[in-house]
Amino acid sequence: MSEHIVPLKVYFTVFSALMICTALTVFAAELDLNAYFSGLNIIVALVIASFKASLVVLYFMHLRYSPKRTQLVIAASVFWLAIMLLMTMSDYISRPWS
Amino acid sequence: MHRTGELYGQFKTIEQQRETSTLGMWIFLATEVLFFGGLFTTYTVNRAIHPVEFAEASKTIKLSLGAVNTVVLIASSLTMAMAVWSSQLGKKKLITVFLIATLILGSVFLGIKGIEYHEKFVEHHVPGLNFSFEPGASVDMNAHAQLFFSLYFGMTGLHALHMIIGAGLLIWLIKESLKGRFTPLYNTPVENVGLYWHFVDIVWIYLFPLLYLIDRHK
Numbered sequence: 001m002s003e004h005i006v007p008l009k010v011y012f013t014v015f016s017a018l019m020i021c022t023a024l025t026v027f028a029a030e031l032d033l034n035a036y037f038s039g040l041n042i043i044v045a046l047v048i049a050s051f052k053a054s055l056v057v058l059y060f061m062h063l064r065y066s067p068k069r070t071q072l073v074i075a076a077s078v079f080w081l082a083i084m085l086l087m088t089m090s091d092y093i094s095r096p097w098s
Numbered sequence: 099m100h101r102t103g104e105l106y107g108q109f110k111t112i113e114q115q116r117e118t119s120t121l122g123m124w125i126f127l128a129t130e131v132l133f134f135g136g137l138f139t140t141y142t143v144n145r146a147i148h149p150v151e152f153a154e155a156s157k158t159i160k161l162s163l164g165a166v167n168t169v170v171l172i173a174s175s176l177t178m179a180m181a182v183w184s185s186q187l188g189k190k191k192l193i194t195v196f197l198i199a200t201l202i203l204g205s206v207f208l209g210i211k212g213i214e215y216h217e218k219f220v221e222h223h224v225p226g227l228n229f230s231f232e233p234g235a236s237v238d239m240n241a242h243a244q245l246f247f248s249l250y251f252g253m254t255g256l257h258a259l260h261m262i263i264g265a266g267l268l269i270w271l272i273k274e275s276l277k278g279r280f281t282p283l284y285n286t287p288v289e290n291v292g293l294y295w296h297f298v299d300i301v302w303i304y305l306f307p308l309l310y311l312i313d314r315h316k
Contacts, residue, residue, distance in 0.1 A: 005186045012176075026161070041313075049304050056300050057296075080135075085138070085142060
């Protein structure tokens with residue numbers, strides 16, 4: 001078994017998708033989405049950013065074609081980051097005295 | 099150490115050797131996720147406490163420079179991916195070409211970042227150095243805008259430091275690729291520097307909306 005070589009076409013498609021998403025996120029930021037739902041602007045921005053990051057990880061960084069143990073390392077790093085963010089924020093947003 | 103061609107003695111196959119080094123790189127990147135994660139957490143906490151001041155401060159950053167930089171950095175990720183692709187196929191000249199293209203795009207990014215920093219310096223928006231937010235801003239506004247800019251410079255500065263280290267690594271790769279060092283059997287340095295470069299790109303993909311975008315409306 002040799003390493004997987006991603007066809008150039010895939011790289012160009014991913015690049016185009018990343019450009020479109022960048023334009024989309026700038027466009028969405030100018031709209032007042034918070035009028036519909038409080039915090040929607042941030043949610044939309046982060047969803048687009050996460051989609052872009054996933055494309056980079058899956059195709060540019062070859063995660064899609066990587067062994068399971070490599071995928072586990074990445075899943076673990078995201079999990080630990082989530083622990084840090086969620087535990088910290090659950091403290092801060094539940095402090096009635098501050 | 100015993101070595102047969104490109105295969106070092108402790109490995110059975112080239113495949114195993116490559117997967118081992120890539121796994122090591124990913125574990126390093128996992129520690130980098132948490133390294134930047136600390137700053138992202140600090141940002142989240144402070145933004146939750148001072149949303150209004152953060153919004154005002156964020157609006158003073160030029161959106162156009164950040165957007166152009168996003169495009170430049172994603173383009174550099176594409177050329178980096180193509181350098182790895184060239185090394186997998188043994189196209190020795192193309193490896194050098196794409197590595198140089200990546201280095202140029204990375205330098206453009208840092209140049210634009212420099213212009214942005216200069217503007218903030220002129221506007222007295224650099225924390226600690228005669229910081230003063232807009233004229234007539236309240237003491238509270240001033241203090242919390244300063245907090246935003248501390249995070250802005252801390253996060254983009256750490257990101258830029260990673261870019262500078264990445265540029266150094268690229269220069270080393272270009273030197274090695276000119277010697278014809280990278281072949282389909284041995285291209286681990288290109289692949290691993292590629293992973294690092296894409297990681298730095300991902301950090302920016304999150305920094306861009308968080309620092310430049312989320313308070314543009316209104």
